[in-house]
Amino acid sequence: MRAAVYHGPGDIRIESVADPVDPARGEVVIEVARAAICGTDSSEWAHGPLLARPPVVLGHEFVGRVVATGSAVDEIAIGERIVCGAGVSCGECHWCRAGRTNLCADYGTIGLQRDGGLANYVSSPARICLRVPESVSDEAAATAQPLAVALHAVRRSGVDDGQSCAVIGAGGIGAFIIAAAAARGASPLIALDIDEDRLATALQLGADVAIDVRGQTIEQAILSQTGGEGAHVVIESSGAGDAPAAALAAARRGGRVLLVGLQSAPRELDLFSFTVREVDLVTTLAHVCDVDLPESLSLLASSDIADVVIDRVIELDDLVEQGIRPLAQGLARGKIVVAP
Numbered sequence: 001m002r003a004a005v006y007h008g009p010g011d012i013r014i015e016s017v018a019d020p021v022d023p024a025r026g027e028v029v030i031e032v033a034r035a036a037i038c039g040t041d042s043s044e045w046a047h048g049p050l051l052a053r054p055p056v057v058l059g060h061e062f063v064g065r066v067v068a069t070g071s072a073v074d075e076i077a078i079g080e081r082i083v084c085g086a087g088v089s090c091g092e093c094h095w096c097r098a099g100r101t102n103l104c105a106d107y108g109t110i111g112l113q114r115d116g117g118l119a120n121y122v123s124s125p126a127r128i129c130l131r132v133p134e135s136v137s138d139e140a141a142a143t144a145q146p147l148a149v150a151l152h153a154v155r156r157s158g159v160d161d162g163q164s165c166a167v168i169g170a171g172g173i174g175a176f177i178i179a180a181a182a183a184r185g186a187s188p189l190i191a192l193d194i195d196e197d198r199l200a201t202a203l204q205l206g207a208d209v210a211i212d213v214r215g216q217t218i219e220q221a222i223l224s225q226t227g228g229e230g231a232h233v234v235i236e237s238s239g240a241g242d243a244p245a246a247a248l249a250a251a252r253r254g255g256r257v258l259l260v261g262l263q264s265a266p267r268e269l270d271l272f273s274f275t276v277r278e279v280d281l282v283t284t285l286a287h288v289c290d291v292d293l294p295e296s297l298s299l300l301a302s303s304d305i306a307d308v309v310i311d312r313v314i315e316l317d318d319l320v321e322q323g324i325r326p327l328a329q330g331l332a333r334g335k336i337v338v339a340p
Contacts, residue, residue, distance in 0.1 A: 182206025
């Protein structure tokens with residue numbers, strides 16, 4: 001089969017690899033209909049390996065139909081259309097027993113540590129797969145995993161109905177976070193970016209205000225929208241080097257900052273300032289499949305989020321030049337979906 005194989009920084013090759021073998025106990029083989037890419041994929045290409053273990057087939061966001069099932073797979077049948085949560089956990093460690101499967105002691109991600117869905121076929125444990133409602137298209141279903149990540153992030157942020165929330169970075173995962181925060185009733189919901197198209201998308205997804213921060217600092221922009229007090233919750237989803245410090249500075253006294261965007265290097269923070277203002281600093285990783293993936297599919301089935309967020313569908317051969325490179329350079333207008 002053909003697949004996008006990550007070999008190291010700047011090196012993704014579309015090449016022929018072996019088809020998945022007969023599925024192991026509890027696993028299924030999926031014929032991929034659509035896959036999607038995100039900042040994690042482009043970061044691995046630009047700065048990695050960070051999380052990936054090359055050589056590995058990329059792709060942790062995908063939808064397809066089951067073509068083979070292993071023993072002990074009773075919940076999913078051949079021919080059914082499914083999405084995959086991508087995160088593989090042991091189910092037995094302390095974190096799994098506590099319901100925090102994303103922190104599993106033996107956690108691995110399909111498309112980073114094991115071969116993923118930017119290929120014709122992919123194998124996955126059946127227990128992290130869910131059937132796709134008929135009303136959800138393949139393109140929309142390919143976004144279920146990143147939307148689940150956004151829903152988990154917003155839960156981690158603690159933002160509640162009527163609380164002010166600022167989201168730094170409205171592309172990729174940031175757009176889904178804006179939609180999820182809007183669904184939680186955040187108000188005012190403030191989106192900040194440097195791209196007019198992404199800001200327009202943020203307004204479509206429920207942001208009350210969309211601010212181009214090229215003419216002012218992030219901190220100034222947020223303070224101006226919150227009466228000088230700062231936001232109850234600031235979510236940093238851009239990965240920009242100066243954004244974590246700006247997020248901490250723009251949180252109100254007793255507020256909370258959630259870091260989503262991955263940083264490529266250590267950053268300096270004013271610990272004194274946010275300590276004396278009693279600001280909480282929290283982080284987020286992936287999602288909890290049993291909780292966030294069902295909610296994601298439900299939201300996709302009941303809204304037009306995917307239609308708003310998806311920028312384009314490209315062919316596998318065009319992955320680097322029309323997908324990975326624009327993402328790495330910050331030029332992507334929205335979610336990029338791949339037809340393998």
